[in-house]
Amino acid sequence: MLDPEGDTHLYLQISEILRSRIGQAAVGDQVPSEADLQHEFGVARTTARRAIRVLRDENLVHTVHGQGTFVGAGPDGPIRPRKTPMYRQIADELARQISAGTYRPRRPIPSETTLSQRYDVARETVRRAMATMRAEGWLYTVPQRGTYVAPEERWPTAPEDRQAPAERVRTPG
Template sequence: MFDPEGDSPLYQQVSEVLRLRLAQSSPGAPVPSEAQIQHEFGVARTTARRAIRILRDAGLVHTIQGRGTFVGAYTGIPAKPGNSSKYRQIADELVQHILEGRYRPTRPVPSETALIQHYDVARETVRRALATLREEGWIYTVPQRGSYVAAEERWPTTRNDNQTTVVESATSHAPARQ
C-alpha cells in the first residue's frame, strides 16, 4: 500500500489508502484532517492537502470550510448540524478553562504550538481560535511573548455567538454575570 520509498508520488499513495478507507465509511462521516494525515503517514501538509484534493476532485469527499472534509458528495446539508467549527470548539474550551480558573488573569494561555499538538489541528485553526478570544475580550497578546488572559473586568458579559452568558467563576464568589 503506502511505500515512502516507492516510485509513485506520496500524495497519490496517501490518496489511494484513504480511498480504500472511504469505501467502508458512511456518507457524511468525517475524513481525517490534514494534520492527522500528516501525522499518520509522516508526510508534509501539502502532501496531505493534495491527497484530499484528489478525493474531492473524484467526488468521493466534500469539504466545508471551518468544519472539515466529509465522505460523499456535498448535499447542501451540513454533515453534523448544530456543531460549531473546530476553532470555535477550541475557543469555547479555552473560555471554560478561564472561567474554571485553570487559566488566570494576566497569566499565559498555552502557546500556539501546544494548542496545535493538544487539539491535533492546523496552526491556522488555533490562530483563528485565539483571534476570536482576542476579539471577544477574553485574552490579549503581547508581541514576542504570547497570549494572556485578560483581567476579569474586561471579559465579555455575553458571548458573540449568543450561546452562553458568562457564569460565576469556579475560583471566585462574585455574583454571576448576566
C-alpha cells in the same frame, strides 16, 4: 510510487493510492495514521492530513478522534459538516477554562503549537480561535512574549457579548 515532479499534488497521489487500498479493505478496517503515511511516503504531516481529508470528504473513510481513521462512512452514515466551526469550539472551550480558573488573568495561555497538538488542528485554526478571543476581550498579546488571559473586567459577561468590541451594542439600562 509518488511522482514529486509530476503535475498532480502529492496529497492527491497519496489519496489515490489509499483509495485503491480501501477498495480491497472491509468496512471498519483502520486506515494508516497521518504519522504512518508521513513515514511511508516521506511527506509532511499536512500532506498526509490532506490526503485523508480527501477520502473523508468523499465519505470513503471516517475519523474517530483519539482512535484513528477507518474505512466506511461512519457508524451514523455519511459525516455531516460541523455546525460550529472548529476554531469557535476551541475558543469556547478556552473561554470555559478561563472562566473556571484553569488559566488566570495576566498569565500566559498555552502556545499555538501546544494548542494545535492538543486539538489536532492546524496552527491557523488556533490562530483564528485566539484572534476571536482577543476580539471578544478574553486574551491580549504582548509582542515577543506571548498571549495572556485578559483581566477579568474585560471578559464578556453573556453569550450576546461574544462579538468584537466594535460590534457590541449596549442598551441603556
